[in-house]
Amino acid sequence: MRVLVLGGTSFLSKTVAAEAVRRGHEVVCAARGLSGSVPEGARHVRVDRDEPGSIDVLAGERFDAVVDIAYTGLRWVRDALRTITTRHWTYVSTINTYADTATLGQTAESPQHEPIERDRIDLAEMTPEVYGGVQVACEHAARDALGGRLFIVRPGQITGPGDYMDRFGYWPSRFSRGGRVVVPDTPKQPFQHVDVRDLAAWIVTAGEQRLTGAFDAVSPVAPLGPVLEEIADLVAPPGTELVPVTEETLTAAGVQPWFGPKSLPLWLPASHHGLAAHDASAAQAAGLEIRPLADTVHAALDEERARGLDRPRKAGLTPDEEVALIRD
């Protein structure tokens, strides 16, 4: 196949490009080249999607499969749809497109946010709801233009090599240091993820097989308590102790759920359990294979070590914050 990846210089889009190269496809990556390099064997075409007309360099080329990870609003998506000719198109959307964040077991047919028709959203405006609504509008634009040639994947949190979010990686990183580790006292809370390598493999297969329709790209749901215990078993030194702290105590101490400074990554309040509890069966039936969690954990720890275990993080507790929680 001739595959065009819009992106290809970091995390998911780079992993997709690398997987397509590995399978012997001809791969073109269209990006600025600011986030990194394209995988060996892929061709880099310099495109700045914020620069009017920049994507026109791809006009007239024909592809068998296109993969778009656009996340900034309708302009990027419409420009690409207008310019590029292909037999199959993958649009990477998000689990944040669903309106109901609490209900467990939702599917790709569950109600989504109202579309937010914005050409461009800046990072500062990017609440999960705004991001979700804009991505719904982008899905609609792609569907209107492509009809039955469109494959929409809505990933939950993406994990594994290249993950720069500091979220899942917090846990292997923290457990690897040992000692007394604060964990949320929410052992039954749902957890799900998708390893970037599994998602990329499925996206390339979808292009090969011209798979179409909308799917939630998630692992089967697992309770968070045993997941954290498994991560600790894999990477923690002997003597490591998991110290459960109640949601009330965490909230009173100003600890954020999920992400951000002074947060406990993966902890979700009940109002958001639905975001980590989508029905994984349709994606699995359509070919998404989920590797053992241990594989993702080891890859995440390698990534953490490469980035520096002591770096400032976008998510997690600092050692001082953790000690204060246990002491109080």
Ligand SMILES: NC(=O)c1ccc[n+]([C@@H]2O[C@H](COP(=O)([O-])OP(=O)(O)OC[C@H]3O[C@@H](n4cnc5c(N)ncnc54)[C@H](OP(=O)(O)O)[C@@H]3O)[C@@H](O)[C@H]2O)c1
């Ligand atoms: N991370 C998660 O947990 C998660 C969860 C759900 C959904 N998603 C969605 O999954 C998709 C992939 O996420 P990701 O973080 O893995 O993204 P990514 O593939 O790392 O995408 C970023 C790519 O966009 C390119 N890019 C950025 N600005 C550009 C510009 N002005 N012109 C051209 N290319 C530009 C970057 O290349 P250059 O900078 O080199 O130009 C890079 O290759 C996104 O749609 C995201 O919303 C992510």
